[in-house]
Amino acid sequence: DTGVSQNPRHKITKRGQNVTFRCDPISEHNRLYWYRQTLGQGPEFLTYFQNEAQLEKSRLLSDRFSAERPKGSFSTLEIQRTEQGDSAMYLCASSLQGTDTEAFFGQGTRLTVV
Amino acid sequence: AQTVTQSQPEMSVQEAETVTLSCTYDTSENNYYLFWYKQPPSRQMILVIRQEAYKQQNATENRFSVNFQKAAKSFSLKISDSQLGDTAMYFCAFGPNFGNEKLTFGTGTRLTIIP
Numbered sequence: 001d002t003g004v005s006q007n008p009r010h011k012i013t014k015r016g017q018n019v020t021f022r023c024d025p026i027s028e029h030n031r032l033y034w035y036r037q038t039l040g041q042g043p044e045f046l047t048y049f050q051n052e053a054q055l056e057k058s059r060l061l062s063d064r065f066s067a068e069r070p071k072g073s074f075s076t077l078e079i080q081r082t083e084q085g086d087s088a089m090y091l092c093a094s095s096l097q098g099t100d101t102e103a104f105f106g107q108g109t110r111l112t113v114v
Numbered sequence: 115a116q117t118v119t120q121s122q123p124e125m126s127v128q129e130a131e132t133v134t135l136s137c138t139y140d141t142s143e144n145n146y147y148l149f150w151y152k153q154p155p156s157r158q159m160i161l162v163i164r165q166e167a168y169k170q171q172n173a174t175e176n177r178f179s180v181n182f183q184k185a186a187k188s189f190s191l192k193i194s195d196s197q198l199g200d201t202a203m204y205f206c207a208f209g210p211n212f213g214n215e216k217l218t219f220g221t222g223t224r225l226t227i228i229p
Binding site for chain 1: 118120149151157158159160161164205207209215216217218219220221222
């Protein structure tokens, strides 16, 4: 296993378009997290899954955002009707629930809305 | 809700010197974890060191050590014998319970090691 994988690495889209990002976690990890990181800031929590269940969503996650993890493996994050304020790095992380382990991060998807 | 504050946006130090990065946090929880993550330019975030709140002994990992002051809610990172590869953004983070639930991050400190 090579770690958490995110695709694409970079995405440039026009305002108003929909975009979808994918995250493949470490295979045995049952928890998966999405964070957003804007320039000069630390990552901010968006949502997380335990297996296929979405357990928590931040108030940062407006109704234009939707995340899924249909089979408890990979996850997708979709942003509809993108706005310039959505420009950010979107980070995915995974971990094992209830164990003394760390969260491993992917390299992120950098979204630029023009 | 938890908050994490890093008051040093940027720091620089000569190679081989020691540097300390500051972090304070606020929480009403009693059991939690604190982390320092390193984010090199254009690379993924990696864990540097972790501290469990119920442990009084400060964590150490090779050249990296922490000064954890629970009553003061302070959690600083000391890097000894700094190396060029230590150049990165460093984020302090708070994690509840086992620590691998959602993390609350500070705004980061950009550390530059000068040759």
